[in-house]
Amino acid sequence: MSGLLSEGLLANIGRQAPPRTELATRRDIRKYSIATGQRLRKFLEGDEAPPMYHVALFWDVVELDQLSPDGVSIDALLPKFPLERAMAGGLKIDYHQPILAESWLTAHRTLSDIYEKEGRSGPLIFYEVVMEVVGEDGRAVLTEKTTRILR
Amino acid sequence: MSLVDVSVGQTLPEREYTPDNIQLFFYNAVLWNAHRIHYDLPYATDVEGYPGLVIAGPLLGDWLTQCVLEWLDADGALVRFEYSNRLASYIGETLTVGGSVTAVDTATGEVELDLAVRNEAEEIITPGTARVRFDTGR
Numbered sequence: 001m002s003g004l005l006s007e008g009l010l011a012n013i014g015r016q017a018p019p020r021t022e023l024a025t026r027r028d029i030r031k032y033s034i035a036t037g038q039r040l041r042k043f044l045e046g047d048e049a050p051p052m053y054h055v056a057l058f059w060d061v062v063e064l065d066q067l068s069p070d071g072v073s074i075d076a077l078l079p080k081f082p083l084e085r086a087m088a089g090g091l092k093i094d095y096h097q098p099i100l101a102e103s104w105l106t107a108h109r110t111l112s113d114i115y116e117k118e119g120r121s122g123p124l125i126f127y128e129v130v131m132e133v134v135g136e137d138g139r140a141v142l143t144e145k146t147t148r149i150l151r
Numbered sequence: 152m153s154l155v156d157v158s159v160g161q162t163l164p165e166r167e168y169t170p171d172n173i174q175l176f177f178y179n180a181v182l183w184n185a186h187r188i189h190y191d192l193p194y195a196t197d198v199e200g201y202p203g204l205v206i207a208g209p210l211l212g213d214w215l216t217q218c219v220l221e222w223l224d225a226d227g228a229l230v231r232f233e234y235s236n237r238l239a240s241y242i243g244e245t246l247t248v249g250g251s252v253t254a255v256d257t258a259t260g261e262v263e264l265d266l267a268v269r270n271e272a273e274e275i276i277t278p279g280t281a282r283v284r285f286d287t288g289r
Contacts, residue, residue, distance in 0.1 A: 071185035090235030
């Protein structure tokens with residue numbers, strides 16, 4: 001370990017973003033389904049959202065002056081890391097019930113872990129963000145864990 | 152597809168995708184993703200050093216779920232899905248999405264799948280796994 005992670009940085013584990021509530025409109029589900037090349041009619045007609053639709057629904061809608069010159073928005077949930085170049089990432093999602101057209105959904109995001117590993121060409125920082133999506137009745141819709149790697 | 156027809160080692164129907172600028176534009180527009188590596192070719196190549204316009208990572212993840220759901224044919228549900236973006240891919244490439252059955256639990260109706268997006272060099276660029284639950288009528 002090269003000790004990249006200070007106590008102050010690790011103190012961010014557990015930090016939560018303000019909850020976000022969005023409406024999954026039929027129109028937006030249809031756009032998502034066409035853009036991703038879906039072939040099932042229930043998705044193309046917008047009755048139900050495809051399993052990865054929540055990625056689009058909860059992508060940050062930022063204003064132009066909040067984008068960096070490369071066009072990327074800054075995730076306010078994340079602290080400033082000592083490594084900044086993003087490598088591969090992954091998602092793990094548990095599904096509890098489908099997202100139907102015209103349903104309101106709320107996402108709760110938590111920075112759940114930060115850790116360091118030694119990679120082949122130097123140290124790597126991993127961080128994990130858990131997003132719990134619930135419906136209007138408070139029932140769980142899905143739980144997503146994103147893992148990202150910085151080098 | 153019904154649970155009695157499922158066995159370990161069985162492969163899921165493959166599908167080829169050749170994403171173009173239009174599809175990638177639509178996808179990033181739907182997300183509100185302005186990352187220039189997806190639409191600004193001089194930026195992607197000269198500044199970031201990529202050989203072309205980069206296919207968005209979660210789009211590849213979406214394709215893995217399509218492979219699962221088209222195979223399931225509404226006879227079950229996706230209960231868990233996991234993937235990681237290991238290698239980048241670019242506009243102009245043809246990518247193949249497929250999978251296979253790795254475990255079947257006839258008691259619970261749950262089936263485990265291995266999934267992959269492969270490029271033309273047969274490299275796995277986006278591996279994944281999924282768990283589906285078939286309707287067992289109980």
